[in-house]
Amino acid sequence: MPLSGQTLHASPIIGDITVHPTHCASSPGAVMQHERLLKVLVIGDLGVGVLPALPATIGVDFALKVLTWDQGTVLRLQLWDIAGQERYGNMTRVYYREAVGALVVFDMTRLSTFQAVLKWKGDLDSKSDQRSQGLCPKLPKMEKFSREYGFVGWYETSAKSIMKAEDEKASAGKTEPEGSVLVLPHFDYNAKEKNLSGCSGCTSIKTRDND
Amino acid sequence: MELKGNASQALSCDNDSERIDPYGFERHQDFEPYKEMMAEYVARYVRKGVPNEHRARIWMAASGAQERLERNPGYYQALLSMEHDTKLKETIHTDMHRTFPDNVLFQSKAEPSLQSALFNVLLAYGHHNKEVGYCQGMNFIAGYLMIITKNEENSFWLMDALLGRMLPDFYSPAMMGLKTDQEVLGELVKAKSPAVGQLMDQYPGIWTLVVSRWFICLYIDVLPIETVLRVWDCLFYEGSKVLFRVALTLIIHHQPEILRARSLTDVCECFKQITCGAFTLDCHTFMQKIFTEPGTLSMGTIDKLREKCRQRILEEESGRR
Numbered sequence: 321m322p323l324s325g326q327t328l329h330a331s332p333i334i335g336d337i338t339v340h341p342t343h344c345a346s347s348p349g350a351v352m353q354h355e356r357l358l359k360v361l362v363i364g365d366l367g368v369g370v371l372p373a374l375p376a377t378i379g380v381d382f383a384l385k386v387l388t389w390d391q392g393t394v395l396r397l398q399l400w401d402i403a404g405q406e407r408y409g410n411m412t413r414v415y416y417r418e419a420v421g422a423l424v425v426f427d428m429t430r431l432s433t434f435q436a437v438l439k440w441k442g443d444l445d446s447k448s449d450q451r452s453q454g455l456c457p458k459l460p461k462m463e464k465f466s467r468e469y470g471f472v473g474w475y476e477t478s479a480k481s482i483m484k485a486e487d488e489k490a491s492a493g494k495t496e497p498e499g500s501v502l503v504l505p506h507f508d509y510n511a512k513e514k515n516l517s518g519c520s521g522c523t524s525i526k527t528r529d530n531d
Numbered sequence: 532m533e534l535k536g537n538a539s540q541a542l543s544c545d546n547d548s549e550r551i552d553p554y555g556f557e558r559h560q561d562f563e564p565y566k567e568m569m570a571e572y573v574a575r576y577v578r579k580g581v582p583n584e585h586r587a588r589i590w591m592a593a594s595g596a597q598e599r600l601e602r603n604p605g606y607y608q609a610l611l612s613m614e615h616d617t618k619l620k621e622t623i624h625t626d627m628h629r630t631f632p633d634n635v636l637f638q639s640k641a642e643p644s645l646q647s648a649l650f651n652v653l654l655a656y657g658h659h660n661k662e663v664g665y666c667q668g669m670n671f672i673a674g675y676l677m678i679i680t681k682n683e684e685n686s687f688w689l690m691d692a693l694l695g696r697m698l699p700d701f702y703s704p705a706m707m708g709l710k711t712d713q714e715v716l717g718e719l720v721k722a723k724s725p726a727v728g729q730l731m732d733q734y735p736g737i738w739t740l741v742v743s744r745w746f747i748c749l750y751i752d753v754l755p756i757e758t759v760l761r762v763w764d765c766l767f768y769e770g771s772k773v774l775f776r777v778a779l780t781l782i783i784h785h786q787p788e789i790l791r792a793r794s795l796t797d798v799c800e801c802f803k804q805i806t807c808g809a810f811t812l813d814c815h816t817f818m819q820k821i822f823t824e825p826g827t828l829s830m831g832t833i834d835k836l837r838e839k840c841r842q843r844i845l846e847e848e849s850g851r852r
Binding site: 378380381382384398405406407408410411412414415430432 | 621622625666667668702703704705706709710735736739740743744747748796799
């Protein structure tokens with residue numbers, strides 16, 4: 321089940337990399353000394369699944385992407401596609417465990433999937449461990465990583481902060497497509513909130529209530 | 532050949548007119564054993580496969596869908612002409628282009644396009660069963676029903692039989708029926724193939740991962756279409772037990788391969804592999820296997836396991852909150 325790099329930017333992605341310090345586990349039985357298994361979740365609302373094998377992921381599925389990071393390191397990226405209807409989400413939350421990151425995805429043609437982004441984020445937050453130890457020294461250089469492998473962007477967020485989610489809202493809100501023309505944006509996560517009056521849906525998104 | 536109501540009588544034998552046999556004689560009081568014998572007899576035929584041209588009619592009769600249809604004339608049309616929930620409509624619409632996109636009948640340009648019929652059936656069902664509404668996976672089931680029956684109303688009532696009566700709570704928001712049956716399968720595997728059961732025990736939550744698609748899609752796009760239809764023949768006639776038989780057969784038959792798995796990824800990959808190939812393609816042999824390979828599987832056992840697993844899930848869920 322090959323997952324090509326292209327698949328990832330077929331859907332707009334907000335990189336929501338949560339960092340858990342202890343889980344850069346070597347995959348068991350690895351032949352190379354520097355093989356790293358990273359579990360990354362792909363979550364989001366109905367119909368934005370990004371795995372190519374199936375027209376729509378039912379329940380949960382995952383794909384493995386092997387990346388040669390540098391001469392001595394091979395990254396085995398285990399992408400867990402949990403994007404789907406909420407009722408499946410209730411069933412598949414057990415797979416959040418031991419993930420080192422998550423991509424919250426939405427469909428730029430459907431506002432409702434964007435409106436759900438904060439819900440999924442809240443879900444992540446409620447399930448993720450508190451960052452009690454230092455950052456994992458084995459984490460790749462994110463800027464370089466996302467540039468080289470064609471990710472739209474990345475940023476770090478603490479599990480309990482919704483500040484960045486506000487930024488997502490701003491950057492994505494700007495690019496809310498008119499009509500059916502879609503342009504994949506180059507997200508600028510440092511952008512300040514601009515005029516949102518043109519997007520009725522975004523203004524209706526409230527910050528997450530306490531779980 | 533006009534079968535309609537007669538088929539349901541011949542198959543289920545629960546009608547009042549059954550006091551009189553097809554030859555005009557009044558039946559004896561020991562009709563019950565006869566009925567049981569007939570049910571066995573018909574089951575044997577159904578297991579050998581319903582000819583495709585009779586499938587729609589047999590499924591309708593065996594599942595009770597025909598009876599419901601006749602008792603509720605105009606109901607389907609009424610559901611279609613009522614005012615529709617916008618959210619539901621949108622949700623169903625999203626999955627339209629992803630339902631059998633490679634099938635010529637489902638292309639939006641096809642004449643007539645099964646896509647619009649599919650949309651209608653799902654929309655009507657969502658309003659008929661508001662608790663379930665629309666759940667991903669139902670699109671594939673309704674799609675297959677349309678392919679076979681070529682009739683929206685019949686497909687609707689077959690959906691009603693499947694989702695409402697035969698697989699209760701599979702597709703509702705809590706998906707309790709599905710979760711339960713996944714765990715039940717886990718228990719059955721422990722009993723029938725302890726080694727695989729032990730392997731799977733190492734990976735919590737793995738049953739959802741490997742079999743939710745099997746159960747939710749009733750093996751659509753998991754097994755070859757001819758095999759799926761043969762399984763459905765039995766599903767409509769004998770009930771959801773056959774879903775376990777299929778899963779158990781796949782697992783027991785491929786035990787050596789599964790036991791070679793050394794990681795979660797291996798297990799998942801293996802569970803994808805075991806549904807492919809000659810074993811499932813040869814639907815005739817496969818259907819024989821599902822009634823022999825897993826051994827006895829009584830409804831009593833399944834009911835007990837369902838109760839046990841249901842309790843366990845409820846406890847786990849309340850503990851998590």
